[in-house]
Amino acid sequence: MVMMGLERLVVTLKSKLRSLRPKKPYDKIDKSESMRVEMRSRKAQKLIARTLKIADSPRNRTYAF
Structure with missing residues (x-):
């Protein structure tokens, strides 16, 4: 019973401390075309790397005779 009251107190204190912390306002930056290309x-590089890893694995070897 005491533990539940203590937990509730800790949760309340944490939430109050979070609300006291100043929030940093920032301006959202729109993505430029170069950022989109990047x-x-x-x-694409990740997809290619993943595909090559699968293709190079010994389990997926196919031999045409």
Whole structure:
């Protein structure tokens, strides 16, 4: 019973401390075209790396005779 009251007190204190912390306002920056190209490029590189890893694994070897 005492533990539940203590837990509730701790949760209340944490939430009050969080609300006292100043929030940092920031301006949302729109993505430029070069940023979009960079993100697509990174996604493509990851996809290629994953595909090559699967293709190079010994389990997926297919031999045409």
